[in-house]
Amino acid sequence: MSTYCKFETALDILVGKWKPVILLRLFANGTMRFSELQRAIPDITKKMLTQQLRELEYHDIVHREIYQQIPPKVEYSITEYGQRMTPLLQAMNDWGEGHIEHLNELYGEDPTTESPERS
Amino acid sequence: MSTYCKFETALDILVGKWKPVILLRLFANGTMRFSELQRAIPDITKKMLTQQLRELEYHDIVHREIYQQIPPKVEYSITEYGQRMTPLLQAMNDWGEGHIEHLNELYGEDPTTESPERS
DNA sequence: CAGTATCCTGCCGGATACTG
DNA sequence: CAGTATCCGGCAGGATACTG
Numbered sequence: 001m002s003t004y005c006k007f008e009t010a011l012d013i014l015v016g017k018w019k020p021v022i023l024l025r026l027f028a029n030g031t032m033r034f035s036e037l038q039r040a041i042p043d044i045t046k047k048m049l050t051q052q053l054r055e056l057e058y059h060d061i062v063h064r065e066i067y068q069q070i071p072p073k074v075e076y077s078i079t080e081y082g083q084r085m086t087p088l089l090q091a092m093n094d095w096g097e098g099h100i101e102h103l104n105e106l107y108g109e110d111p112t113t114e115s116p117e118r119s
Numbered sequence: 120m121s122t123y124c125k126f127e128t129a130l131d132i133l134v135g136k137w138k139p140v141i142l143l144r145l146f147a148n149g150t151m152r153f154s155e156l157q158r159a160i161p162d163i164t165k166k167m168l169t170q171q172l173r174e175l176e177y178h179d180i181v182h183r184e185i186y187q188q189i190p191p192k193v194e195y196s197i198t199e200y201g202q203r204m205t206p207l208l209q210a211m212n213d214w215g216e217g218h219i220e221h222l223n224e225l226y227g228e229d230p231t232t233e234s235p236e237r238s
Numbered sequence: 239c240a241g242t243a244t245c246c247t248g249c250c251g252g253a254t255a256c257t258g
Numbered sequence: 259c260a261g262t263a264t265c266c267g268g269c270a271g272g273a274t275a276c277t278g
Contacts, residue, residue, distance in 0.1 A: 007208055008139045009215030015134055017271065020127045034240055045272065050241065058235050059218070060225055071239045072278085081221060088214045089126055095207045096128030099178070102200060106179060116177050136251065153260055164252065169261060190259045191258085 010088070013059050018044050018052045023078075023089070026062065031077040061085070129207070132178050137163050137171045142197075142208070145181065150196040180204070 014020065018041065025040050026032060032040070037049060053076060056062035061082040067073040133139065137160065144159050145151060151159070156168060172195060175181035180201040186192040 005139065005143045005212060006215035006219060007143075007211035009218055010211040011130075011133055011139065011215075013218070014130055020124065020130065024124045024126075038240095045274095046241065047243095047273090048271065051271090054235060060221065070278090072241080074240060085214060088210055091207055091210050092126035092129040093124060095204060096125035096130075098203075099128055099132070100125060102179065116173060157260095164254095165261065166253090166263095167251065170251090189258090191261080193260060 013056075013061065016052050016055065018048055019056065022049070022052055022056070023061070026076060026078050027086070027089070031065075031075050034074050034076070037076065056082075132175075132180065135171050135174065137167055138175065141168070141171055141175070142180070145195060145197050146205070146208070150184075150194050153193050153195070156195065175201075 014023075021041050021044075022037065025037060029036075029040075034049070037053075038044065038046070041049070053062060053064070057064050060079055063077050063079045063082075065075040065077070067075070133142075140160050140163075141156065144156060148155075148159075153168070156172075157163065157165070160168070172181055172183070176183050179198055182196050182198045182201075184194045184196070186194070
């Protein structure tokens with residue numbers, strides 16, 4: 001294990017097409033049912049929603065509460081441990097906001113200006 | 120543009136297989152030549168090194184200094200603006216470090232314990 | 239309602255060869 | 259030395275159908 005840097009670890013946990021949105025919704029709304037999340041994030045599929053939630057659950061960021069009943073009911077929320085990354089998320093959010101402005105200063109606000117393509 | 124969250128922006132800039140290592144090397148060593156970076160990151164190909172550096176350059180995180188001479192010499196460094204994300208990187212690093220310990224407490228330190236597979 | 243199970247595709251990143 | 263130019267495989271993520 002490399003000794004010089006653990007910030008890739010933080011990255012790994014946040015990376016995933018839908019993790020940011022999911023986390024933001026849960027941080028904002030508190031507890032949410034599976035279907036509520038689906039409605040809040042219209043373009044996500046059940047498969048992706050499940051998968052990303054499971055990964056967050058594995059990392060103890062998200063808690064999954066199952067109500068044994070029919071029809072099923074499952075609620076998701078940020079764990080107590082998960083709350084601890086609020087400052088980090090806030091820091092990233094602030095930096096991101098500042099960076100958007102910075103890019104605008106550099107390249108102008110013309111929306112046709114694209115960032116460089118990969119490959 | 121969504122108003123609720125800009126932290127995906129921060130994520131975008133850091134995401135890329137080699138960006139963390141590249142940034143860390145540049146932050147640690149200051150100015151580095153292309154070949155130095157290559158040697159410092161043995162498994163990276165020229166293509167990827169170039170590509171990731173260009174993306175960071177576009178975002179004004181990395182500066183590219185070209186010396187018009189033969190043989191060519193190009194030096195990379197963190198821009199002044201780029202320095203501003205030091206606290207963020209530090210925060211992510213610290214959080215990541217703490218998180219590794221947290222996972223160990225949850226699942227034990229057994230290296231055979233794997234995180235859940237995707238798909 | 240809250241998921242799995244399959245199948246499929248785009249594109250990220252690797253390998254290799256060529257160039258000013 | 260510091261890159262491009264091509265080609266290619268693997269896998270993250272999408273579409274769709276089925277289930278307790």
